[in-house]
Every structure is written in structure tokens, then in C-alpha cells.
Amino acid sequence: MENLQKIDLPIARSLQRELERQRHTLEMIPSENFVSLAVLEALGSVATNKYAEGYPGKRYYGGCEFIDEIETLAIERAKELFGANYINVQPLSGAPANMAAYFGLLEPGDVILGMDLSHGGHLTHGSPVTFMSKIFDFKRYRTTTDGLIDYTGIHDLAVKFKPKMILMGYSAYSREIDFQKIHEIAQEVEAYTMADIAHIAGLIAAGEMNNPCPLFDIVTTTTHKTLRGPRGGMIMCKDQDVAKRINKAVFPGLQGGPHENNIAAKAVAFKEALQPEFKEYIKQVKKNAKVLEQEIKKTDIRICFGTTDNHLLLLDVTPKGISGKQAEQALDKAGITVNKNMIPDDTRSPMDPSGIRIGTPAITTRGMKEDEMKQIAAWIEQALNNYDNDAELEKIRNDVKELTERFPIYPELKY
Numbered sequence: 001m002e003n004l005q006k007i008d009l010p011i012a013r014s015l016q017r018e019l020e021r022q023r024h025t026l027e028m029i030p031s032e033n034f035v036s037l038a039v040l041e042a043l044g045s046v047a048t049n050k051y052a053e054g055y056p057g058k059r060y061y062g063g064c065e066f067i068d069e070i071e072t073l074a075i076e077r078a079k080e081l082f083g084a085n086y087i088n089v090q091p092l093s094g095a096p097a098n099m100a101a102y103f104g105l106l107e108p109g110d111v112i113l114g115m116d117l118s119h120g121g122h123l124t125h126g127s128p129v130t131f132m133s134k135i136f137d138f139k140r141y142r143t144t145t146d147g148l149i150d151y152t153g154i155h156d157l158a159v160k161f162k163p164k165m166i167l168m169g170y171s172a173y174s175r176e177i178d179f180q181k182i183h184e185i186a187q188e189v190e191a192y193t194m195a196d197i198a199h200i201a202g203l204i205a206a207g208e209m210n211n212p213c214p215l216f217d218i219v220t221t222t223t224h225k226t227l228r229g230p231r232g233g234m235i236m237c238k239d240q241d242v243a244k245r246i247n248k249a250v251f252p253g254l255q256g257g258p259h260e261n262n263i264a265a266k267a268v269a270f271k272e273a274l275q276p277e278f279k280e281y282i283k284q285v286k287k288n289a290k291v292l293e294q295e296i297k298k299t300d301i302r303i304c305f306g307t308t309d310n311h312l313l314l315l316d317v318t319p320k321g322i323s324g325k326q327a328e329q330a331l332d333k334a335g336i337t338v339n340k341n342m343i344p345d346d347t348r349s350p351m352d353p354s355g356i357r358i359g360t361p362a363i364t365t366r367g368m369k370e371d372e373m374k375q376i377a378a379w380i381e382q383a384l385n386n387y388d389n390d391a392e393l394e395k396i397r398n399d400v401k402e403l404t405e406r407f408p409i410y411p412e413l414k415y
């Protein structure tokens with residue numbers, strides 16, 4: 001990266017420090033991952049120079065013949081990966097993908113059923129701080145005390161409010177989803193079905209979680225979480241009429257020129273996800289989450305929703321006499337990166353909630369397995385018990401650094 005060094009040393013230096021941070025800490029935020037060098041190369045490619053408003057074969061700009069090849073490959077690979085009929089790879093990220101889905105199918109004021117935020121739902125599912133919540137009328141369903149989605153509750157709400165859309169999808173929920181049941185409820189009340197699989201897309205692509213694509217009208221996802229691609233979004237549709245409305249909603253409804261360097265990188269990531277090695281990776285992601293669960297169950301930390309069926313765990317840390325924010329800060333000092341998170345029906349505030357969320361996608365990409373998970377669970381317990389003891393946290397940080405050196409990432413990179 002000698003050009004970057006020459007032109008902009010401050011940025012090169014910050015990038016190098018960020019690289020070192022990624023190398024020497026344990027990245028346990030469940031929405032993060034490490035992309036391959038091939039994905040990085042596609043992202044930093046000349047495709048960033050090209051305007052290509054429209055879709056392959058129907059562009060508003062000349063010179064799009066090779067960009068069309070790239071976008072078409074991305075679409076075809078994603079179709080194979082998810083078994084979806086129609087795919088739009090242009091959404092810039094998960095939030096714009098969801099906006100396009102709402103605007104493509106609904107009218108202002110329409111009712112959407114979505115998961116309560118503290119039960120694992122996402123901000124873009126109608127949190128009061130979003131524009132979406134000003135335009136659409138979101139009603140909330142929850143999980144029950146056994147940790148499962150309250151399907152009876154969804155049915156009751158659906159009959160009562162006659163929603164135009166039932167939305168499934170979460171960022172802090174650790175259980176499987178019964179898409180068939182939701183499909184039946186939606187048919188009964190004539191609502192669209194939408195699944196936001198941002199977190200679990202990689203698990204679904206690998207056949208390790210239920211796939212909503214054959215049943216649901218719309219499936220949105222990010223491409224950068226368990227799918228291990230570049231930061232971006234995507235929308236999949238079952239029927240052509242819905243797909244046409246979604247395409248119009250993405251462009252020109254919501255966005256301008258697509259980021260074709262990003263779409264090239266998506267295509268590369270999809271190719272990688274189609275390989276047998278990716279299946280093995282995802283199986284290990286799940287195994288690692290299970291080992292963390294088993295180890296954490298031996299402590300006084302409480303596992304929300306009872307167990308994990310995927311790559312993440314939502315933990316109630318209040319039995320330790322600390323808040324989620326204190327836990328996040330203590331783990332940060334110990335070299336373990338997590339995020340504070342609300343737990344179901346949290347009595348504390350979003351800025352200082354009761355829980356933390358941890359996940360295995362990134363550390364599994366580094367090659368860590370069951371033995372490392374046991375060690376990491378022990379460090380988490382130790383760090384939370386010593387949340388106010390900087391010397392103890394520093395000791396763990398050094399041990400973490402030693403472990404990360406045995407599982408190097410991007411050894412060939414230098415900014």
C-alpha cells in the first residue's frame with residue numbers, strides 16, 4: 001500500500017493501527033467477521049469508478065458491459081446460494097435494503113408486525129428513532145419465557161391489527177425460526193411475509209438454519225455478517241411481481257448509482273460461500289457457540305432465550321452485580337470485543353442495559369475451535385469477576401494477545 005503511505009500518512013497509520021487491533025483482540029461482536037483478501041481486492045478495485053444506474057442490460061449509462069457481467073454473476077451466485085428466484089444486490093447495506101422492502105410493498109400508515117427490540121429485533125424494524133417508524137405503524141410481538149418466539153401472540157396480533165406485513169428477523173436472538181408457521185398466519189390475514197436474515201444469512205446459505213426463501217415474499221440480508229462478504233445488503237424475492245416492485249424501490253426509489261466495487265466483492269464472497277469449506281466453517285461457528293454456552297452455563301451469567309441454535313449468545317450479566325456497559329468496558333480492557341445489549345423486557349436503559357451479546361463468526365474465521373472457546377469462556381468469567389481490577393484485566397489482555405498470535409489474520413497486509 002505504498003501509494004496510501006505516500007499520499008496520506010495519517011490515514012495509513014490509522015488503518016495500520018486498526019489492523020493491529022483486529023489482529024490482537026478477540027472480535028466477538030456477532031455481526032462482525034473477517035473477509036478474505038480476494039474480497040478486499042474486489043472492494044478496492046476499479047469498479048468503484050463506474051456509474052451504472054439501472055440493472056444489468058437496462059442501464060442509464062454507457063460502458064456498462066463488464067459491470068453487467070459482474071452484477072449478473074453476483075445475482076446468479078446468490079440465487080444458487082439461497083434458492084431464491086429474484087435477487088437485487090444493489091442495496092448499500094441492511095438498513096436501506098429494509099427501507100426498500102417496506103416502500104416496495106406498502107403504503108404509508110400500513111401496519112407491520114415486528115419483533116420487540118429488547119427481545120432481539122433490529123432498529124430498522126420500527127424503532128421510534130427511525131424514519132421508518134414515522135411512516136409505517138409497527139406493532140410488536142415478543143418471545144415467551146421459554147425463549148421461543150410467541151407464535152400464538154403473533155397470530156392474535158395478526159387477527160387484531162390486520163397487518164400488511166409480518167416481519168421476522170433479529171440481531172440479538174439465538175433460536176431457530178418457524179417460517180412455515182408465520183407463512184400460515186400471513187396467509188390467513190393476507191399479509192406479506194418478510195424475513196430479515198442479516199445475522200444468520202451464512203448459516204442459512206450453509207444449510208445450517210431454516211431457509212425462508214422458498215416460502216416468504218421478501219428476504220433481506222446484509223452480506224457482511226455470517227455471510228463473510230463486504231459491507232452491503234441484498235433483497236431476495238419469490239415472485240416476479242414483488243421483485244419488480246422491489247427493483248423500482250431500490251432504484252430509482254431510494255438509491256442512485258449502485259456501488260459496483262461492492263457488488264464485485266459480494267460476487268466473490270458468494271463464490272466462497274458456495275465452496276464446501278464454507279459449510280465446514282459455519283458448522284464450526286455453531287459448535288463454537290455451543291461450547292461457549294456450555295462453559296458459561298457453569299457460571300452465574302444467565303443465558304437469555306435458554307440456549308443458542310446459531311452463532312450468538314445474549315447474556316444477562318446482572319447476576320455479577322454489573323451492567324452490560326460495565327461488562328463491555330471490562331472485556332474491552334481484557335482484549336475481548338463485545339457489545340452491550342438489551343435483554344428481553346430489560347428494566348435498564350439502552351445506553352446501560354443488562355446484557356452483552358457475544359458471537360463466534362470472526363474468531364472461527366481465524367481458525368479457533370472448541371479448546372480456544374473453553375479458554376475464552378474462562379477469560380470472560382474472570383474479566384467480569386474482576387471488572388474493576390485493571391491489573392487483572394491487563395493480565396488477561398496479554399494472554400489474549402498470545403492466543404491471537406497463534407491464529408494470525410492478514411499476515412500479508414501492511415498499510
Ligand SMILES: *Cc1c(COP(=O)(O)O)cnc(C)c1O
Pocket residue numbers: 031093094095096098122124169170171196197198199222232
Ligand atoms: C445488521 C442488521 C441490519 C442492518 O444492517 P446495516 O448494514 O448495519 O444497515 C438490519 N437488520 C438486521 C436484523 C441486522 O442484524
